[in-house]
Amino acid sequence: MKALWLCRYDPVSSSLFDLAGSLGQFELVVVQHLFMTDTAKYAHVILPTTAFGEERVSFTSTERRIQLAEQMVEPSPGLTPAWEQIVRVAGLMGADWDYPSAAAVMEEIGEVVPFYGGASYENLSREYGRQWPCTKDQPLGTRFLFSEDNGRKPFKFIPVPKPAPAPASSKDFPLTLVCGSSLYYWNQNVLIRHSEALRREYSILLIDYPEGFVELNPEDAKGLGVRDGHKVRIYAEAASAVSTARVTAEVRKGTVFVPYFEHDLERQILGERRDGSALVPVRVEREKA
Amino acid sequence: MKARILDRADVLKIVDLLRQQGYEVVAPFYGRGRDTFFDTVTDQNRDRIQIHLPNPYYPPKRFVFPHIERLMKFERSDGQIHIEPVYEQPKRAIFGIRSCDLAGIYHLDRFYLGREFRDVYYENHRKNLFLVNVVCSDVDRDINDECFCVCTDTGPAARDHFDLQLMDLGSEFMAVAGTPAGEALFADPIFRKGEAAHIEKRHAILDELRKRFKTTTSWFSATVRYVTQGDILEKTWEEIGNRCLECGGCTYVCPACTCFTVSDRPIGPNEFERVRVWDACALSGFTRMAGGHNPRKAVHDRRNRRFFRKLAHFFIQRELAMACVGCGRCAAVCHGDIGMPSVVEMIRRATGEVDKHERASH
Amino acid sequence: MSAPATENVYLPKTAVLERVVSEIAEVKTFYWHFEDSAEQEAFRQFRPGQFAQVSLFGVGEFPTSLPPSPTEGETFFTVRQVGSCTSALHRLQPGDKFAVRGPYGNGFPMEDYYGKNLVFVAGGIGLIPLRSCIVYALKNRNKYKSIQIFHGAKTPKELMYVPNLHEWEQTPGVECYLTVDRATDGWNGNVGVVGSLFKKPGVQVPVENTTAFVCGPPVMFRFVIKDLLEMGFSEKNIVSTLERYMKCGVGKCGHCCIGVAYVCVDGPVFTYEQIKKLGEDI
Ligand code: SF4
Ligand code: SF4
Ligand code: FES
Numbered sequence: 001m002k003a004l005w006l007c008r009y010d011p012v013s014s015s016l017f018d019l020a021g022s023l024g025q026f027e028l029v030v031v032q033h034l035f036m037t038d039t040a041k042y043a044h045v046i047l048p049t050t051a052f053g054e055e056r057v058s059f060t061s062t063e064r065r066i067q068l069a070e071q072m073v074e075p076s077p078g079l080t081p082a083w084e085q086i087v088r089v090a091g092l093m094g095a096d097w098d099y100p101s102a103a104a105v106m107e108e109i110g111e112v113v114p115f116y117g118g119a120s121y122e123n124l125s126r127e128y129g130r131q132w133p134c135t136k137d138q139p140l141g142t143r144f145l146f147s148e149d150n151g152r153k154p155f156k157f158i159p160v161p162k163p164a165p166a167p168a169s170s171k172d173f174p175l176t177l178v179c180g181s182s183l184y185y186w187n188q189n190v191l192i193r194h195s196e197a198l199r200r201e202y203s204i205l206l207i208d209y210p211e212g213f214v215e216l217n218p219e220d221a222k223g224l225g226v227r228d229g230h231k232v233r234i235y236a237e238a239a240s241a242v243s244t245a246r247v248t249a250e251v252r253k254g255t256v257f258v259p260y261f262e263h264d265l266e267r268q269i270l271g272e273r274r275d276g277s278a279l280v281p282v283r284v285e286r287e288k289a
Numbered sequence: 290m291k292a293r294i295l296d297r298a299d300v301l302k303i304v305d306l307l308r309q310q311g312y313e314v315v316a317p318f319y320g321r322g323r324d325t326f327f328d329t330v331t332d333q334n335r336d337r338i339q340i341h342l343p344n345p346y347y348p349p350k351r352f353v354f355p356h357i358e359r360l361m362k363f364e365r366s367d368g369q370i371h372i373e374p375v376y377e378q379p380k381r382a383i384f385g386i387r388s389c390d391l392a393g394i395y396h397l398d399r400f401y402l403g404r405e406f407r408d409v410y411y412e413n414h415r416k417n418l419f420l421v422n423v424v425c426s427d428v429d430r431d432i433n434d435e436c437f438c439v440c441t442d443t444g445p446a447a448r449d450h451f452d453l454q455l456m457d458l459g460s461e462f463m464a465v466a467g468t469p470a471g472e473a474l475f476a477d478p479i480f481r482k483g484e485a486a487h488i489e490k491r492h493a494i495l496d497e498l499r500k501r502f503k504t505t506t507s508w509f510s511a512t513v514r515y516v517t518q519g520d521i522l523e524k525t526w527e528e529i530g531n532r533c534l535e536c537g538g539c540t541y542v543c544p545a546c547t548c549f550t551v552s553d554r555p556i557g558p559n560e561f562e563r564v565r566v567w568d569a570c571a572l573s574g575f576t577r578m579a580g581g582h583n584p585r586k587a588v589h590d591r592r593n594r595r596f597f598r599k600l601a602h603f604f605i606q607r608e609l610a611m612a613c614v615g616c617g618r619c620a621a622v623c624h625g626d627i628g629m630p631s632v633v634e635m636i637r638r639a640t641g642e643v644d645k646h647e648r649a650s651h
Numbered sequence: 652m653s654a655p656a657t658e659n660v661y662l663p664k665t666a667v668l669e670r671v672v673s674e675i676a677e678v679k680t681f682y683w684h685f686e687d688s689a690e691q692e693a694f695r696q697f698r699p700g701q702f703a704q705v706s707l708f709g710v711g712e713f714p715t716s717l718p719p720s721p722t723e724g725e726t727f728f729t730v731r732q733v734g735s736c737t738s739a740l741h742r743l744q745p746g747d748k749f750a751v752r753g754p755y756g757n758g759f760p761m762e763d764y765y766g767k768n769l770v771f772v773a774g775g776i777g778l779i780p781l782r783s784c785i786v787y788a789l790k791n792r793n794k795y796k797s798i799q800i801f802h803g804a805k806t807p808k809e810l811m812y813v814p815n816l817h818e819w820e821q822t823p824g825v826e827c828y829l830t831v832d833r834a835t836d837g838w839n840g841n842v843g844v845v846g847s848l849f850k851k852p853g854v855q856v857p858v859e860n861t862t863a864f865v866c867g868p869p870v871m872f873r874f875v876i877k878d879l880l881e882m883g884f885s886e887k888n889i890v891s892t893l894e895r896y897m898k899c900g901v902g903k904c905g906h907c908c909i910g911v912a913y914v915c916v917d918g919p920v921f922t923y924e925q926i927k928k929l930g931e932d933i
Pocket of ligand 1: 532533534535536537538539540571622623624625626627628
């Protein structure tokens with residue numbers, strides 16, 4: 001691989017590992033983004049793109065909802081939509097892509113992806129978009145993916161006798177470490193960093209815990225003799241790491257919560273596992289200064 | 290107040306009249322689904338203006354108190370600092386503002402232009418503002434599930450604070466002038482004198498309307514008293530606070546919230562601008578001091594704050610207006626279902642306990 | 652665009668830094684004046700206990716109390732380095748420009764205390780706002796009865812305004828008592844919290860016809876209030892200044908609001924009676 005093209009993606013600021021180093025191995029890194037992100041700093045070419053509301057374009061959410069965003073304001077001079085930049089570069093490279101608009105791109109998507117067959121901009125511009133499958137026969141989309149109405153078997157819910165045992169129930173590792181998003185740190189945090197109030201909230205967390213933190217439930221903390229702001233060491237089976245305790249009822253008893261921005265800690269504990277979604281059995285001890 | 294009658298077909302001519310007088314007119318439009326929004330009227334969109342529609346979640350407050358507003362510029366050159374205020378003084382009309390939002394603007398007037406200091410930025414937006422109120426008379430489209438202006442006594446038909454008020458009587462509209470500027474419009478031939486029957490019809494419609502609200506917070510005044518006297522148990526505030534996810538949404542949609550933060554940001558190598566941005570008391574950074582001390586660290590203390598500021602009698606008296614105008618937006622956006630109506634309800638339910646507590650302490 | 656008739660209360664005016672004096676670790680005093688002499692004259696009419704908003708180019712604005720007395724003729728701030736704005740101020744050199752607006756807040760009603768005994772109790776940098784009242788009272792010495800100053804710090808190195816303290820110790824008709832939590836550097840004065848000074852032999856705090864000024868960190872504040880109340884002070888004869896996160900200083904941004912009071916306009920000076928009624932943590 002010689003070149004990498006990143007479209008509104010900022011892996012450097014969110015990765016657990018040294019992506020900046022990996023980016024250095026490419027002969028060409030192109031970043032399309034709204035902002036000067038950490039990733040963009042390593043790019044050879046930065047293509048500034050239009051923002052939401054500055055172009056007519058569609059999005060698909062995790063809820064399968066394909067939505068159309070209308071252009072409401074003029075973009076700053078010189079900015080073009082991301083799709084147009086790709087088309088132009090393709091043109092320079094000899095391809096004959098002839099899309100007059102994002103709607104035309106969507107039309108082609110509809111031809112190749114049957115689930116999107118009915119998702120024309122015209123159709124999407126009504127209601128709050130359509131949920132796929134949105135086919136020519138079912139242009140209103142599909143509200144429930146699994147339901148008797150559409151022939152796909154709905155899920156059956158069965159009661160569980162008692163809660164499944166948490167991974168951490170051994171005596172040595174009585175707590176479960178969970179990694180996740182934090183209220184003021186979302187995805188790659190690009191937008192939060194550009195939002196006055198949210199950025200303040202995020203930076204306050206870091207002022208209170210300058211070296212980062214893990215969250216402990218007050219009851220667990222009490223049992224461990226740990227108070228808010230104390231240094232703690234987290235032991236997993238194969239590794240350990242030090243952090244500061246943030247004691248808060250926001251986390252459940254029995255869990256240790258690590259916000260995603262704690263890259264070092266995640267790296268140390270998760271090691272090669274590299275999977276932030278894993279639940280890791282751990283033990284926490286107060287770290288003597 | 291003077292009233293006139295006009296034909297249904299002529300209603301949008303009021304927009305034209307205002308535009309001819311040099312006003313930038315903003316009016317409500319349909320977006321998709323339930324979405325509605327205020328936008329500047331142009332020749333292209335003029336015919337799509339809606340008279341009856343769900344009130345936009347993004348309140349028209351932003352036309353007097355913008356979400357982000359430039360206050361001044363700082364420029365540095367040769368060791369000197371030049372400070373230049375940035376003023377915007379639009380001549381603007383809001384067509385179709387709902388009665389609740391009108392009460393919201395009145396509250397903002399009292400707040401920003403009252404007391405020790407006048408806010409010049411607010412004043413600039415406000416002084417050439419022309420307000421055309423539309424009475425919410427379409428039960429299906431105007432009145433949302435969450436509306437409770439009947440309880441805050443701000444709607445569905447405003448009694449004052451508008452320049453012109455329009456009420457749908459069917460094939461005709463009644464126009465009421467609230468100011469000389471509003472009355473001056475009556476010179477146009479689209480307006481004619483009304484008859485007693487028109488007034489009767491207005492009353493009949495309003496009588497019927499008041500019965501059609503889905504959310505009623507019958508405990509509103511009692512809540513004002515309980516909040517004012519500090520009689521609400523910590524436990525109840527905690528219950529309310531536990532349901533707050535600290536998103537700030539309730540504040541950002543509220544037509545009567547006034548708080549802002551101030552921030553300096555670079556606009557050039559030697560130039561900074563100072564902007565003010567809406568802020569929310571739900572956020573912990575709202576009160577946290579530079580040294581780290583946060584007097585309102587617990588979430589429930591901050592939720593408590595919102596309702597105290599809105600309902601405490603002291604503030605109602607100071608602003609001669611309540612900082613809740615019954616628009617129901619916070620109820621519509623809150624993930625934790627602790628919008629104003631629900632909080633009033635939670636307080637009502639807890640009152641049994643409060644009373645017990647009161648008796649015990651006497 | 653024509654300038655509006657209403658005064659823009661958010662607009663700061665350029666000020667010049669004259670000189671900087673180190674007080675204690677991380678705390679410095681900044682002497683400054685407005686570029687415009689008319690501004691300077693108008694500003695100098697401030698009252699003890701008021702505060703100002705200071706703008707640092709490209710960083711932001713922060714509130715700070717006014718330690719000088721209006722009788723002194725000089726304008727200065729004493730600021731601890733805690734956040735980005737205060738750090739930016741600490742980085743300035745004499746001759747550098749910044750911007751100031753104010754004075755804001757109610758200030759201490761010094762005239763109301765005429766004919767009374769004054770007791771000043773300051774913990775650490777709590778002496779910053781009280782310095783103004785003390786200097787003012789000394790300048791108008793014959794208007795007041797007895798004057799006592801109690802000042803405590805963690806260590807002798809952290810005592811504030813040491814030259815002033817020496818001066819006050821020497822001033823006839825003024826009693827000045829100092830204490831530290833930890834005796835270091837050959838300290839041979841009192842060791843203990845500020846309240847411990849009240850009970851020292853020879854110290855006689857007048858309770859009748861007295862106003863007590865209390866400023867300091869929250870813990871110190873609570874203990875001193877407790878002591879004073881036990882000594883028989885009434886809540887309305889204890890006054891203090893409250894500190895809050897502030898953005899506007901003029902009662903509009905809402906950040907400083909506590910209970911029914913906007914600290915920036917209704918305060919920062921409150922009697923303890925009022926503080927209690929605000930009903931929130933301070
Ligand atoms: S909308 Fe609801 S969850 Fe969000 S800040 Fe307001 S009260 Fe909290
Ligand atoms: S508190 Fe809620 S219901 Fe009341 S005015 Fe604000 S948004 Fe509307
Ligand atoms: S500091 Fe803005 S309201 Fe007090």
